[in-house]
Every structure is written in structure tokens, then in C-alpha cells.
Amino acid sequence: MAERGASGGGSSGDSLDKSITLPPDEIFRNLENAKRFAIDIGGSLTKLAYYSTVQHKVARVRSFDHSGKDTEEQDHEPPYEISVQEEITARLHFIKFENTYIEACLDFIKDHLVNTETKVIQATGGGAYKFKDLIEEKLQLKVDKEDVMTCLIKGCNFVLKNIPHEAFMYQKDSDPEFRFQTNHPSIFPYLLVNIGSGVSIVKVETEDRFEWIGGSSIGGGTFWGLGALLTKTKKFDELLHLASKGQHTNVDMLVQDIYGGAHQTLGLSGNLIASSFGKSATADKEFSKEDMAKSLLHMISNDVGQLACLYAKIHSLDRVYFGGFFIRGHPVTMRTITYSINFFSKGEVQALFLRHEGYLGAIGAFLKGAEQDNPNQYSWGENYAGSSGLRSGSPELCPAQRARSGTFDLLEMDRLERPLVNLPLLQDPSSYVPDTVDLTDDALARKYWLTCFEEALDGVVKRAIASQPDSVDAAERAEKFRQKYWNKLQTLRHQPFAYGTLTVRSLLDTREHCLNEFNFPDPYSKVKQKENGIALKCFQRVICNLDTLGWEDRQLALVKGLLAGNVFDWGAKAVSDVLESNPQFGFEEAKKKLQERPWLVDSYNEWLQRLKGPPHKCALIFADNSGVDVILGVFPFVRELLLRGTEVILACNSGPALNDVTHSESLIVAERIAGMDPIIHSALQEERLLLVQTGSSSPCLDLSRLDKGLAMLVRERGADLVVIEGMGRAVHTNYYAALRCESLKLAVLKNAWLAERLGGRLFSVIFKYEVPAE
Numbered sequence: 001m002a003e004r005g006a007s008g009g010g011s012s013g014d015s016l017d018k019s020i021t022l023p024p025d026e027i028f029r030n031l032e033n034a035k036r037f038a039i040d041i042g043g044s045l046t047k048l049a050y051y052s053t054v055q056h057k058v059a060r061v062r063s064f065d066h067s068g069k070d071t072e073e074q075d076h077e078p079p080y081e082i083s084v085q086e087e088i089t090a091r092l093h094f095i096k097f098e099n100t101y102i103e104a105c106l107d108f109i110k111d112h113l114v115n116t117e118t119k120v121i122q123a124t125g126g127g128a129y130k131f132k133d134l135i136e137e138k139l140q141l142k143v144d145k146e147d148v149m150t151c152l153i154k155g156c157n158f159v160l161k162n163i164p165h166e167a168f169m170y171q172k173d174s175d176p177e178f179r180f181q182t183n184h185p186s187i188f189p190y191l192l193v194n195i196g197s198g199v200s201i202v203k204v205e206t207e208d209r210f211e212w213i214g215g216s217s218i219g220g221g222t223f224w225g226l227g228a229l230l231t232k233t234k235k236f237d238e239l240l241h242l243a244s245k246g247q248h249t250n251v252d253m254l255v256q257d258i259y260g261g262a263h264q265t266l267g268l269s270g271n272l273i274a275s276s277f278g279k280s281a282t283a284d285k286e287f288s289k290e291d292m293a294k295s296l297l298h299m300i301s302n303d304v305g306q307l308a309c310l311y312a313k314i315h316s317l318d319r320v321y322f323g324g325f326f327i328r329g330h331p332v333t334m335r336t337i338t339y340s341i342n343f344f345s346k347g348e349v350q351a352l353f354l355r356h357e358g359y360l361g362a363i364g365a366f367l368k369g370a371e372q373d374n375p376n377q378y379s380w381g382e383n384y385a386g387s388s389g390l391r392s393g394s395p396e397l398c399p400a401q402r403a404r405s406g407t408f409d410l411l412e413m414d415r416l417e418r419p420l421v422n423l424p425l426l427q428d429p430s431s432y433v434p435d436t437v438d439l440t441d442d443a444l445a446r447k448y449w450l451t452c453f454e455e456a457l458d459g460v461v462k463r464a465i466a467s468q469p470d471s472v473d474a475a476e477r478a479e480k481f482r483q484k485y486w487n488k489l490q491t492l493r494h495q496p497f498a499y500g501t502l503t504v505r506s507l508l509d510t511r512e513h514c515l516n517e518f519n520f521p522d523p524y525s526k527v528k529q530k531e532n533g534i535a536l537k538c539f540q541r542v543i544c545n546l547d548t549l550g551w552e553d554r555q556l557a558l559v560k561g562l563l564a565g566n567v568f569d570w571g572a573k574a575v576s577d578v579l580e581s582n583p584q585f586g587f588e589e590a591k592k593k594l595q596e597r598p599w600l601v602d603s604y605n606e607w608l609q610r611l612k613g614p615p616h617k618c619a620l621i622f623a624d625n626s627g628v629d630v631i632l633g634v635f636p637f638v639r640e641l642l643l644r645g646t647e648v649i650l651a652c653n654s655g656p657a658l659n660d661v662t663h664s665e666s667l668i669v670a671e672r673i674a675g676m677d678p679i680i681h682s683a684l685q686e687e688r689l690l691l692v693q694t695g696s697s698s699p700c701l702d703l704s705r706l707d708k709g710l711a712m713l714v715r716e717r718g719a720d721l722v723v724i725e726g727m728g729r730a731v732h733t734n735y736y737a738a739l740r741c742e743s744l745k746l747a748v749l750k751n752a753w754l755a756e757r758l759g760g761r762l763f764s765v766i767f768k769y770e771v772p773a774e
Contacts, residue, residue: 024108027095027410029386030054031112034093037141038369040151040361041127042325043197044236046102047362048095048109051370054414058087059522059656061529061664063671079533080668082525084468090415092366092380094359102131106138113139120144122369124151124361144369149202151364152194153210156321158363159356160187162380162413164705165500167321167352170334176440177331178390178497181352185422185429185704190319193308195326197221201311207376214311216303220326223300230296231289236325239293244332246294251287253278273298298336300326305340305351312349320349323357329390355390355500359411379420379695379705382499384506385484385513386412389491389498417654420695420705424715425620425722427738427772434702435503436735440496448753450493453507456573457482460523463570464515467523481518485511504732505700508571512657512697522656524570524626528665531568531627536672538587542632543639543677555608558637563748563765564590565633566726568625571658571699572750574762587632594748599765600758607744607769615644616742618717622694622701623652624726626661631669634725638689639679647688647717651710655697660728663693690717701729703737727751731766743770 025031033052040047061080097105121141123132125148132143159166165180194200198219204210220236227239249271256270257278264270276299280287312320320341327333334353341351354360367375388410422429439446461478468474488510496502499510515523542561546554567590570576578585597604619641623630630652638648652666661669670691674681683689695707701724722743724730730745731754737743745768749755752762 028108028112029093029412030091031109034113035117036366036370037116037118037139038122038362038366039128039135040125040365041099041102041123041131042125043127044099044325045358046097046099046105046127047359048105049359049362049366050093051366052091052093053088054091055086055088056516057084057519057521059083059525060085061668063668078529079536079672080529080665082529084521091383092413092415094362094411096358099127103134103138106135110138118369120369122146122365124148124365146365146368148361149200149212151361151368152323153192153202153204154364154367155360155362156192156204156323156354157187157207158367159354159360163356163382163500164702166355168355169350170331170338170353172331172335176495176497178440180440180497180501182433189317190321191308191312191315191317193304193320193322195219195304195322195324199304199307201308203315203317213315214307216307218300218303220324223296223326227293227296230292233289240297240330240332242290243293243297246288246290246292248273248291248294248298250291251279251295252276252298273302297332301333301336302340305337306344309341309344309349312345318349319352321352321354323354323360327353327357329357356411377419379416379418380413381416383412383414383513384488384499384510385517386410387499390495416695418695419708421708421711423703423706424711425719425739425741426703427740429704432704432737434700434704434733434737435501435505436732437503439502439504446496446502449504449507450489453511454486454489457486459573459576460511460515464520464523467520467526477518477520481514481520484517485514488514505698505702505728508657508699508728524659525656527570528626528659528661531659532631532665532669535627535631536669539631539635539673540676542587542636546636552608554640555611556604558640559604559746559767560591560594562633562637562725562746563594563767565629566624566746566748567593567750567763568628569659569727569750572727574750574752587628590628593763595760595764599767600749600760601766601768603769604767607767610742610769616641616646616721618647618649618719619721619723620649620651620714620719621723622725622729623650623661623666624729626659626665630661630666631673635673635680639677642679642683642688646721648683649690649692649710649713649717649719651692651694653697654693654695654707657697657699660699663691666691699728700733703734738772739770740772742772744768745770
């Protein structure tokens with residue numbers, strides 16, 4: 001976790017404290033380590049971007065030096081040692097605030113800058129000219145102005161590539177009203193319709209190739225200007241608030257007003273607007289401000305919608321993203337644009353909006369200034385612990401409330417160590433959806449899982465404290481973690497769309513982000529160390545027992561071993577309760593917990609039949625838990641595949657999550673097993689068994705965001721079998737994932753509610769063998 005900037009000292013901090021609801025050091029986080037800045041200043045909002053280095057703790061594992069020790073001494077010590085080290089990573093911070101606070105914010109930044117490496121601040125937006133002198137005076141940085149459209153496009157490309165649930169459709173009658181789109185692996189080409197004072201329409205074909213293809217002088221400035229003349233209301237948000245209360249049919253002339261009942265013979269809906277403001281020419285009465293604002297909003301939105309549709313059709317584009325200050329997350333605006341696009345395209349083109357639309361210019365300006373660091377060569381991930389998320393945009397809110405509603409106050413992006421790409425074996429990457437259940441849609445499931453995570457919070461706090469017995473402030477940090485994660489859960493109860501589609505995966509990932517935020521990098525490190533040590537002592541006995549069995553009995557025993565290993569999941573309350581109360585609970589006890597065949601989902605006979613055929617060329621196995629799972633379940637299964645002549649790629653998490661095995665732990669475990677088993681030893685030596693990292697630090701699995709090295713290896717080795725084990729990877733995610741090769745998805749259901757929903761009971765078994773259609 002980053003060390004926080006000192007709280008606001010002096011007049012600048014005081015003025016900020018009075019003007020905004022969050023403490024300044026929680027807004028401008030890690031400012032003392034900021035290296036580079038960019039700023040986008042619009043007509044009413046400022047968006048600041050800065051890059052900082054973040055120092056946080058990571059758990060490292062390494063083998064003991066066994067030289068000079070006899071076997072008995074080695075047997076009594078853990079399989080490896082754990083050390084907690086400081087690591088420096090990169091983070092992007094984006095902050096949005098009203099222009100009225102700009103001077104106070106610049107003062108606060110000036111007072112807390114320590115390590116900046118640059119003498120220049122990249123600036124874009126109309127306000128870059130207006131506030132140039134102020135910025136240069138306050139920050140002592142030279143303002144370097146960047147082209148607005150280039151910055152917008154660069155920012156748009158960045159969020160579409162790095163934030164999976166960035167784009168959404170707006171559906172006014174849905175609950176919730178946001179419908180998120182899974183990002184297509186190729187984001188190009190697309191149309192960006194930027195509605196600022198006027199309208200700019202840009203066709204984007206590649207990272208660096210885009211073209212302004214059209215526009216209009218009738219845009220947000222027209223709505224604001226005409227609205228001010230009609231209603232005497234000068235503030236943009238107040239105009240939109242008036243429009244949300246208005247009834248446009250009092251002002252607009254409809255088709256039925258002209259044709260009466262004859263409109264049906266023309267194939268037209270009677271409720272269509274035939275003439276905006278048409279009734280005002282003949283009616284001898286005053287019109288309300290609300291009705292005029294609503295009519296004006298429809299007029300502008302319909303015009304923009306038709307224009308966007310025509311350009312999309314001319315250029316054969318079906319992805320149209322809308323942005324600009326006219327949008328700004330306002331539901332009434334998104335609703336009218338969505339209706340207009342749908343009407344004029346007859347449903348062929350969808351209006352798409354962006355969660356972080358307000359930050360595009362600032363992101364683009366930052367990327368322009370950081371080109372020498374080549375930020376696009378990395379993948380980035382949204383840090384849920386430090387990001388505000390999408391706010392509800394109810395039009396019933398008063399303007400003062402709307403100022404903080406439907407906008408994004410804070411966004412943080414962490415740089416990932418390796419680029420992330422699609423698994424090459426996905427049948428159709430463009431339609432792949434990792435998550436099995438969308439909790440945004442499923443209210444019953446949402447209520448259950450949010451309550452489930454709330455009830456598990458005490459146990460997570462307890463485990464976090466226990467993982468750092470020598471730390472004097474562990475309890476204090478754990479309490480801060482509890483409060484932060486609890487607040488996130490309450491936000492998601494009321495606004496489940498805050499971070500995109502709400503899923504069990506996103507709830508788990510948010511918890512991991514919050515733990516890391518308060519320097520609990522691996523709360524289960526000691527548990528994993530102990531369980532790995534115990535399981536390694538049992539490995540030879542398990543292998544001896546398997547080798548005494550006939551071929552067919554051995555195949556079933558191997559599968560049951562995989563399933564029994566999968567029971568050992570500290571993330572499941574039903575299991576953690578057993579493991580806490582009965583330390584002697586082991587591999588054989590877990591086997592007895594399993595459902596008898598036939599299993600809830602049972603393709604075992606088909607799998608056995610396949611094993612009687614030729615061996616697979618290469619199997620890709622995604623491992624789940626440490627200890628019994630990986631050592632007594634996965635490795636014997638791997639060993640059998642190797643004996644058949646199948647190469648194996650064993651993929652484990654890059655970073656810790658719950659008690660899941662990490663790549664670095666798997667290397668040590670494999671080394672110890674190789675010392676006991678010649679088959680594993682020779683396979684490692686000859687690179688027929690390869691241990692790789694997934695690029696993930698999640699208990700779940702997103703096959704569209706995997707380590708590039710893993711994807712390359714899968715191609716090189718011609719993997720023709722994928723094995724996904726565990727409830728997080730094979731049930732919460734990927735249960736319906738379609739692959740271009742054979743796959744095994746297996747898990748034990750360790751949650752009674754989920755088991756019942758799937759038609760089973762606690763410890764029911766999923767064994768799903770799938771062969772792709774020819």
C-alpha cells in the first residue's frame with residue numbers, strides 16, 4: 001500500500017477540507033511519490049492525472065538451504081521459508097473535481113510534491129489556456145498543451161483495452177439501468193461521438209489512426225445556451241434537472257397531433273415528435289421551464305442520434321461510443337440518445353457509454369507525456385480499493401446531490417507486471433463471458449452473496465491479524481481494512497453497477513485489493529506453508545497406493561483425489577469451519593465428504609472412454625488450492641498424464657489470493673516432489689512439465705486476461721486439453737466457457753446455497769468433460 005500524503009497542513013489543506021467531503025490525503029493519495037502530471041480542464045470540471053510509485057509489502061517464498069542437515073532435521077522444518085519484503089510498483093491516479101476548487105487543489109499539490117521527475121505538465125481542454133498561468137505559478141511546472149481530440153482518442157483506447165467492463169448500454173426500465181458490455185479483444189474500429197459545446201464525430205481505426213469525419217454546431221452548448229434563454233437557468237446541471245421533471249408533449253407537436261388517427265395507415269407511431277417546439281407557435285399560453293427544457297433536450301439528442309447513426313452506416317460501424325460534458329453520466333441524456341440511436345438505426349446500432357468517460361482527456365494527455373516510458377506495452381488493472389465507481393444517476397436527485405452523482409471522483413489503475421492477453425483456445429473471444437452469474441441482474445443471488453461476504457468479514461480480519469504476529473499495528477490496519485471493505489459492500493448493495501457487472505469474482509477481487517491496500521499481501525501464507533509441508537509428507541504414500549491399482553480403478557481414484565483436494569478451500573465457510581475445529585481433517589476424510597456417483601454433473605464415463613484412446617499432445621491445467629489440493633490431487637493427476645505421453649503446462653496464480661497456490665510456491669513444491677518421484681523429476685528436466693504463472697491474483701479465472709507468456713506457450717506446445725479445477729475457476733467463472741479443444745471442469749460445491757441452486761447439496765460434485773463441436 002502507498003504511504004499516504006500528509007494531511008492538509010496550512011491554509012491550502014484547510015480550504016480543501018472545508019470544500020470537499022473526503023480528507024485531501026484520501027483524494028490526492030501517494031502524492032509525495034508522484035513522478036509525472038497531466039491535467040484536463042473543461043468548462044466546469046478539472047481532471048488531474050498523475051503517475052506515482054507505490055511501495056507495498058509482498059510475501060516471498062524460497063527453499064531452505066538443506067546443506068549439512070540430515071533427513072530427520074529436514075522433515076521437521078517447513079518446506080520453505082516466508083519473508084515479507086517491500087516492493088515498488090507503478091500506479092496511475094485520476095481525480096475529478098469542480099473548477100471552483102482548482103486553486104485550493106493546486107496549493108495542496110504544491111505543498112506535498114516531493115519526488116516529481118518532470119518540469120512539465122501535459123494539459124488539454126479549453127481551460128488549459130485559461131488556467132495556464134495559475135498552474136505554472138502554483139506548481140512551478142511548464143504547461144505543455146496537447147490536442148484535445150488526440151487526448152480523447154488515446155484515453156478511450158486505454159480504458160477500452162484495460163478495463164473489461166468499461167462500456168455500457170443505458171436501459172431506463174431495467175433495474176439497474178446499466179448493461180455492461182464485455183470488451184471485444186479487438187477494440188477497433190469504432191465511432192466516438194464527443195458532445196461538448198458542439199459535436200465531433202471521429203472514426204478510430206487503430207491505436208494511432210483516427211479521422212474526424214463530421215460533426216455539428218448543435219450540441220451541449222446549444223442545449224445550455226438556448227436553455228438559459230428559455231428558462232433563465234444558467235447552470236447546466238439545473239437545466240438537466242428541469243428537463244427530468246418536464247413533459248415534452250406539452251410543447252412538441254406529435255405525429256398524432258397532425259394526422260389524428262390516420263397516423264396508423266402511414267405506419268408511424270402517434271407519439272413520435274413531428275415538430276420540436278411545434279405547439280409553441282400556435283398555443284396561447286405560457287409553457288413551464290421543465291417542459292421547455294425537456295423538449296430542448298429531446299431536440300438536441302435526436303439530432304445527435306440521427307447524425308451518429310448516419311455516419312455509423314456510411315462507415316459500416318456498429319460500435320458507437322458517446323462522450324463529452326453533455327453526457328457526464330446523466331440518465332436523462334443517456335436515455336434520450338439511446339432512444340434516438342435505436343429509432344434511427346432500427347436497432348442495428350447500439351449507443352454505448354463509458355464508465356470513465358470523464359477521464360478520457362486526462363488519461364490521453366498523460367499518455368502523450370509518458371510516451372518515452374511506453375505505458376501501452378503494459379497491461380493495467382483498476383484498483384477497486386482506490387476507485388469511486390459509477391454513481392447512481394437518478395434524475396429525482398436535486399442538483400446539489402447530482403453534482404456527486406453519475407460521475408467518477410477517483411480512479412486508480414495499477415500497472416501489471418506482464419501484458420495480459422486472451423487464451424488462444426477460447427472458441428470465440430468476442431463472446432466469452434468469464435462469470436457464470438451476473439449479480440447485477442440477479443437480485444436474489446446479489447442479496448445472498450453480499451450478505452455472505454459481510455458475514456465472512458470477521459474471519460478475514462482475524463486471519464489477517466494472525467498472519468502478522470510480530471506486527472504492532474496489524475490489528476489497527478485490519479480494522480481499517482474491515483471498514484473499507486464493509487463500505488464497499490454497502491455501496492454495492494445500493495449501486496451494484498459501481499465497478500461494472502457485479503459478480504462473485506469482483507467481490508473476491510475487491511476484497512484482495514482492500515487487503516493489499518492495508519499491507520496484508522498474503523494472509524494465508526502461514527496456513528499454506530503448513531499445509532504444503534503436511535501434504536508433501538503424504539505424497540509418496542498416495543502414489544504407492546495409486547500404483548497398486550488396476551488401470552481403470554486408478555483413473556477413478558485420480559479423479560476422486562483431485563476432487564478431495566479441492567475440498568481444502570479456506571475461502572468456503574463450510575470448509576474453514578471444519579478445518580478450524582478439526583486440525584486432523586485430511587485427504588481421506590475429504591474423500592468421504594464427496595457425493596457418491598452419479599455426481600451432480602457427471603461426464604466421468606465419457607472421460608474414461610477418451611482415456612482409452614490416444615494421449616493428448618499437451619494439457620493445460622489451472623491449479624486451485626495449496627496443500628492437499630495441488631500436492632495430493634493435481635500432481636498425481638499430472639504424473640498420470642506424463643506417463644501417457646502428454647506434456648503438461650501447470651498454471652498457478654502470479655500473486656496470492658486466499659489459500660490458492662502461487663507460481664513461486666508451486667516451483668518449490670515441484671522441486672520437493674521431483675526429489676521423491678523420478679517421473680516428475682525427468683519431466684521437469686526435459687521440459688515436458690512446465691510451471692507457469694497465469695498473470696492473475698484472483699481466486700477466480702478470466703481466460704481473456706492471461707499472462708502473454710502462458711498464451712505463447714499454449715500455442716507453441718499445441719495444447720489440446722484444458723483442465724480447470726475449483727469452485728472459483730470452474731463454477732463461479734468458466735462454467736459455460738466454450739473452448740476449441742477438450743476440457744475438464746471439476747469442482748466440489750462447498751456452499752450450500754449455490755449447491756441447492758444448481759440442484760445439489762453441500763459437497764456435490766461437478767465433473768464436466770466437454771468436447772467442442774466439429
